[in-house]
Amino acid sequence: xxxxxxxxxxxxxxxxxxxxxxxxxMEATGSSKxxxxxxxxCLFFEPSTRTRLSFETAAxxxxxxxxxxxxxANTSISKGETLKDTIKMVSNYVDIIVMRHPLEGxxxxxxxxxxxxxxxxxxxxxxxxxxxxxxxxxxxQTQGRLEDVTINMVGDLKYGRTVHSLLQAMSHFNPRFFFTxxxxxxxxxxxxxFMDARGIPYKESRSLQEHLCDCDILYMTRVQQERxxxxxxxEKVKDVYRLERSMLQGVRDNMKILHPLPRVGEIAADVDDTxxxxxxxxxxxxxxxxxxxxxxxxxxx
Amino acid sequence: xxxxHTQLKxxxxxxxxxxxxxxxxxxxxxxxxxxxSHSENPVTIGVNLESRSLGRKGIxxxxxxxxxxxxxxxxxxxxxxxxxxxxxxxxVVQKKKIDLPETVVGIAKCSNPMCVTNHQPVPTRFSxxxxxxxxxxxxxxxxxxxxxxxxLGH
Numbered sequence: 001x002x003x004x005x006x007x008x009x010x011x012x013x014x015x016x017x018x019x020x021x022x023x024x025x026m027e028a029t030g031s032s033k034x035x036x037x038x039x040x041x042c043l044f045f046e047p048s049t050r051t052r053l054s055f056e057t058a059a060x061x062x063x064x065x066x067x068x069x070x071x072x073a074n075t076s077i078s079k080g081e082t083l084k085d086t087i088k089m090v091s092n093y094v095d096i097i098v099m100r101h102p103l104e105g106x107x108x109x110x111x112x113x114x115x116x117x118x119x120x121x122x123x124x125x126x127x128x129x130x131x132x133x134x135x136x137x138x139x140x141q142t143q144g145r146l147e148d149v150t151i152n153m154v155g156d157l158k159y160g161r162t163v164h165s166l167l168q169a170m171s172h173f174n175p176r177f178f179f180t181x182x183x184x185x186x187x188x189x190x191x192x193x194f195m196d197a198r199g200i201p202y203k204e205s206r207s208l209q210e211h212l213c214d215c216d217i218l219y220m221t222r223v224q225q226e227r228x229x230x231x232x233x234x235e236k237v238k239d240v241y242r243l244e245r246s247m248l249q250g251v252r253d254n255m256k257i258l259h260p261l262p263r264v265g266e267i268a269a270d271v272d273d274t275x276x277x278x279x280x281x282x283x284x285x286x287x288x289x290x291x292x293x294x295x296x297x298x299x300x301x
Numbered sequence: 302x303x304x305x306h307t308q309l310k311x312x313x314x315x316x317x318x319x320x321x322x323x324x325x326x327x328x329x330x331x332x333x334x335x336x337x338s339h340s341e342n343p344v345t346i347g348v349n350l351e352s353r354s355l356g357r358k359g360i361x362x363x364x365x366x367x368x369x370x371x372x373x374x375x376x377x378x379x380x381x382x383x384x385x386x387x388x389x390x391x392x393v394v395q396k397k398k399i400d401l402p403e404t405v406v407g408i409a410k411c412s413n414p415m416c417v418t419n420h421q422p423v424p425t426r427f428s429x430x431x432x433x434x435x436x437x438x439x440x441x442x443x444x445x446x447x448x449x450x451x452x453l454g455h
Contacts, residue, residue: 082422083417084422102415103416103420103421104415104445105418105423105441105442105443106417106421106442108417108441124415124443125415127444190446
């Protein structure tokens, strides 16, 4: 069976570092013909324009062709075709499948029914490993290292899958964490147990201001309406944090603000022009990291 | 009903398997796990019997049937402390302890409503985790933990 990227746990520390190194090469080289003649399928069973464009551009910049769909409305899936049949059929046409699906575990299952590599571009609230790898790449790029970095994670720490995956991936690199969240969105106990078991120091706070000045990375997240079953609970917490330029007095010189995007109100527009804003560059890094992932899984890097 | 009486019942089959020390509330789960509702063999089920260690226990006797260890080990999902007695000619010829299997394929349901196994024809697969003496199931697909064993089809 071919190597797939379904969950960040599928990659060892060495593989993670290798991907980051290849991504650095990709950023330095720009476009190439490395995957000339290859075909990449981008199967988006639920819409995600940002992620789809990033993967499709990554494939194009490597010289590969892209086929796929961006939602299921006009496909045989809407006629009731099973996921297995769709994946089996497409895998006969292409060299690698990038897929996003609303069901959790869909990408793992897809990787088991076909014999080409599968990249999980998000399976419901479960995993989105290319996001985690691009976060790591951006931390490395901005800090010059992954070891001994202090990260302040802010916002929806309860449902935010990027937060959970990032803290697990960072556990290889001796990190320190601050977790800034309202009571309703605190980090679940299982992740605290994960860190306790590894001796990773962390502190929780309700105040955004409290740990702004003693972190290297400020990792902001959006409170995602779609994760809430109770609209009242969402209304209570949706605007809980708002980072403004005036709050950035006294932060560390090397501090960078990351955000998986899209943002709504949690970072004011006046932050964009400060030297600390890094989320646009972070999104661009996603393309290089996805180039590295595709090239690696196809055996080219 | 005295302990002595239940012992008599246990030894009352000629050949087969006796599953003892099943918590009373788990007995129907064990029946599901071994698919005994479709059994052709004579099956005797006792529920709410007095037990010194469990308070109330259940017991299942299956005549003329001997299970593979792999099948028996699945019982650990519902009754980790159950004991297995193999009966030949009215005598207990072997007592077995069951071991919790590392993986469980196809008999438990994932409690996550968004898990692919609850929407597509995918056999479920879990790894078992023991947490505070309770058996939990970690889904191979959605990576979520199912706290209570739920038989497939429920």
